[in-house]
Amino acid sequence: MVNVIWVGMLLIGIIVAGINGNIEVVTTAALKGAQTAVDFALGLIAIMTFWLGVMKVAEAAGMIRLLSRLVKPVTTFLFPGVPKDHPAMGAIIMNLSANVLGLGNAATPMGLIAMKELQKLNMSDPRTASEAMCTFLALNTSCITIIPATIIGIRIKAGSANPTEIVGTTVFATAAAMTVAVIVDRIMRRIYGYRKWR
Amino acid sequence: MFLNLVSLAAKWAIPVILFTIVLLAFLRRVDVYEMFIRGAQEGFTTAIKTIPFLVAMFVAISVFRASGAMELFVRTVSPVTELFGIPAEVLPLGIMRPLSGGGALGITAELIKTYGPDSFIGRLASTLQGSTDTTFFVLTLYFGSVGVTRYRYAVISGLSADITGFIASVFICHLVFG
Numbered sequence: 001m002v003n004v005i006w007v008g009m010l011l012i013g014i015i016v017a018g019i020n021g022n023i024e025v026v027t028t029a030a031l032k033g034a035q036t037a038v039d040f041a042l043g044l045i046a047i048m049t050f051w052l053g054v055m056k057v058a059e060a061a062g063m064i065r066l067l068s069r070l071v072k073p074v075t076t077f078l079f080p081g082v083p084k085d086h087p088a089m090g091a092i093i094m095n096l097s098a099n100v101l102g103l104g105n106a107a108t109p110m111g112l113i114a115m116k117e118l119q120k121l122n123m124s125d126p127r128t129a130s131e132a133m134c135t136f137l138a139l140n141t142s143c144i145t146i147i148p149a150t151i152i153g154i155r156i157k158a159g160s161a162n163p164t165e166i167v168g169t170t171v172f173a174t175a176a177a178m179t180v181a182v183i184v185d186r187i188m189r190r191i192y193g194y195r196k197w198r
Numbered sequence: 199m200f201l202n203l204v205s206l207a208a209k210w211a212i213p214v215i216l217f218t219i220v221l222l223a224f225l226r227r228v229d230v231y232e233m234f235i236r237g238a239q240e241g242f243t244t245a246i247k248t249i250p251f252l253v254a255m256f257v258a259i260s261v262f263r264a265s266g267a268m269e270l271f272v273r274t275v276s277p278v279t280e281l282f283g284i285p286a287e288v289l290p291l292g293i294m295r296p297l298s299g300g301g302a303l304g305i306t307a308e309l310i311k312t313y314g315p316d317s318f319i320g321r322l323a324s325t326l327q328g329s330t331d332t333t334f335f336v337l338t339l340y341f342g343s344v345g346v347t348r349y350r351y352a353v354i355s356g357l358s359a360d361i362t363g364f365i366a367s368v369f370i371c372h373l374v375f376g
Contacts (some may be wrong), residue, residue, distance in 0.1 A: 002348075044244075048245045084225065104200075108339070128348040137340060166328065170325050
């Protein structure tokens with residue numbers, strides 16, 4: 001799926017640029033895209049190093065397992081394939097909580113730690129996503145943010161009379177998105193379960 | 199009141215978590231410093247490992263946008279989406295949102311500047327921006343960090359969440375601000 005999307009975007013982009021007569025844009029755009037990606041990854045080094053250190057301390061103190069056990073009722077339903085007090089659960093919960101509070105800098109490392117733990121449980125091919133990973137990402141990308149801080153900031157700057165009035169509508173829309181994400185994830189898990197995956 | 203409380207929680211969360219983790223580990227006789235270093239060692243490799251994945255995705259999106267293909271796509275689908283009460287002005291935002299966080303934020307800021315933050319378009323754009331996520335970026339980054347290249351149905355569930363968030367935003371904004 002991602003293969004088709006990737007090839008489609010690239011090929012269509014090049015064709016359209018050619019037809020529009022600005023084919024030179026392709027090379028610049030490609031290199032600019034690559035630069036943005038590398039810049040992001042380099043910025044990630046600092047955040048990841050810091051949080052992986054902190055999380056190792058938390059794990060050694062037994063806090064991740066404790067957290068995993070606390071949220072067992074919810075996670076048993078969402079992640080049936082993951083052992084109940086596995087550290088992956090602790091990382092997933094911390095990632096989602098950070099997302100809800102709009103703490104992007106902490107959310108990403110927690111999410112990557114969760115993926116690392118889930119990969120340890122991935123019994124099939126390590127290059128193929130496991131069911132738990134798909135569920136986690138469905139939750140992560142549709143997760144509710146109580147404070148959309150960035151957008152409130154833009155509204156304040158633009159001189160809005162009531163910058164926070166969009167919080168209610170935002171929470172409604174994310175709640176709808178999250179519900180659908182969980183349902184679709186469940187359905188797709190069934191459908192893909194019937195197919196044989198190497 | 200509620201919002202103040204939440205923003206207070208957001209401000210205090212990380213310092214409190216840091217304090218609790220370090221103190222508790224110390225009291226439990228964990229060699230805190232040693233453990234921090236051991237964990238932190240993986241930070242560099244994890245971040246570097248995501249580079250090929252991110253470059254691949256960013257290059258494709260960047261070419262797709264800069265070539266004008268994105269605009270063409272928006273123009274093709276906008277007559278259909280307008281039938282559902284989706285203003286043509288916000289459609290580029292809805293399409294950009296799962297692809298590029300920076301791009302979407304740029305469109306939102308532009309819409310708010312053009313139409314005003316308290317106009318219907320401004321409110322809808324704000325809601326859209328807050329309620330959907332950069333799905334493709336998140337998938338690329340998260341799967342990339344563990345070397346997964348076959349995403350199976352993760353794209354479908356992620357995109358269906360984005361589409362739902364988009365439709366739900368339009369619906370609730372019509373209801374509340376319309």
